[in-house]
Amino acid sequence: MYEGAVQDLIDELGRLPGIGPKSAQRVAFHILEADSDDMRRLAEAIRTVKDKVQFCEVCFNVSEESRCRICQDTKRDDSLLCVVEESKDVMAIERTRSFRGRYHVLGGAINPIAGVGPDQLHIRQLLNRLSDETIQEVIIATDPNLEGEATATYLVRMLGSLGIRITRLASGLPVGGDLEYADDVTLGRAFEGRTSVG
Amino acid sequence: MYEGAVQDLIDELGRLPGIGPKSAQRVAFHILEADSDDMRRLAEAIRTVKDKVQFCEVCFNVSEESRCRICQDTKRDDSLLCVVEESKDVMAIERTRSFRGRYHVLGGAINPIAGVGPDQLHIRQLLNRLSDETIQEVIIATDPNLEGEATATYLVRMLGSLGIRITRLASGLPVGGDLEYADDVTLGRAFEGRTSVG
Structure with a gap:
């Protein structure tokens, strides 16, 4: 529908997860109207991630080196x-x-x-x-x-x-939540995993 | 939190409209795992839009030339x-x-x-x-x-x-909708704008 470059951008954005056609259009127009330097930084960030970021050879976490920071930490x-x-x-x-x-x-x-x-x-x-x-x-x-x-x-x-x-990991009630809003399975697990306090 | 390039990308994505921190993270990881050529195309599409697309000097529609296709159409x-x-x-x-x-x-x-x-x-x-x-x-x-x-x-x-x-433009009931679900203002406008059919 749009002229070449705008439609190309909408199409490419629409392929990202969780971005439907309407969102892709909205984001594309934001990019069109946004500061050029900001958008060049976004394009550069995408390229850099694809060029530099890999998966750690030991643990498969994302990493900019062959071993990630956590695996390198002695x-x-x-x-x-x-x-x-x-x-x-x-x-x-x-x-x-x-x-x-x-x-x-x-x-x-x-x-x-x-x-x-x-x-x-x-x-x-x-x-x-x-x-x-x-x-x-x-x-x-x-x-x-x-x-x-x-x-x-x-x-x-x-x-x-x-x-x-x-x-x-323990199953149970999330801290800060209300007991009455917990789902049945979570509440059941909280009972099964109850701990002695006195 | 993440190593440089990944966090940079999450930050840049998070500045787009309608993309919160969680979505930015999800999209960033999608970009990380996606085909490199696809993602280079996305980066290129962003650059191209910023380089090539402008606003029509007559009607202010988006355009790749100084006048948009519609204004040029004789x-x-x-x-x-x-x-x-x-x-x-x-x-x-x-x-x-x-x-x-x-x-x-x-x-x-x-x-x-x-x-x-x-x-x-x-x-x-x-x-x-x-x-x-x-x-x-x-x-x-x-x-x-x-x-x-x-x-x-x-x-x-x-x-x-x-x-x-x-x-x-006429106000009234949206085609394909149910009358009972129309809001009061829309239904009111539909009455005001009623047309003679016989």
Whole structure:
């Protein structure tokens, strides 16, 4: 509908996740009207990410070097390995400052409908890392949804024979939430996982 | 939080309209994982739009030349001028194929709260165009909201003394909608604008 360059931009933006045709049009017009330097910086940021950013050869977190900052950090605890689905999860856990071990990013979760099986995830590389003597506990921190649970179940079965302690993150009530708004499964888990306080 | 290039991209994406921090992160990771050629095309499309696309010197529609395709088209009716807020509105009207005149894009609507007064819109240029003898009817097609109505009222007052026919788009029930779901104002307008059919 639009003249060449505008329509090209709308088309390219429309291919991004969560950006429908209407949003793509709105963003395209914003880009058209925005400061040229700002938009050149955006274009440059996209190019730079594609040129410079790769995945860590050890843990598969995003990294600008062959090993990510966390894998390079000599002060972290080599005996603890936290397994997550995505790099975003690493960042979320890092923000809590409650974990000082290492990570392993699977690159997704088992999802047969989307054609993602164990072979599409970095599970083989996880097993290689576990053959190293230093890891004493694997913390499975997949998402608390269907795919994450399936992945966790699969990992527990795969790793069960290795003689390493395997743990999962606690399920329960989110802090700051109202009990009455918790869904049934969460409330059930909160009961199952209740802790003694006196 | 992320290493340089990834965080730079998240920051730049987060400045786009309608893209919050979570969406910016999701889009950034999509860009990271997507095909490099696709993403280079996106970066290129942003640059091209900023380099090539401008606003038509006659009607202020987006254009790759100093005059847009519609203004260059000799087959269109010079006696009809449709005034809209944005280039997007030109496209929406063009899709209907029910208008073959010319356009004038105001570049927004009067919105005192956002600091947009008549001087920030292309109203002076509209008056210049109307001093030309050929235009016989001005169709005001601003948005049917508060700002659009204010802009239309302002234009009617400005243009009233020029001796040109001034019209506005019909208000009424949207085709394909249910009468019972129409809001009061729309239903009221549909009554006021009722047409004789027999």
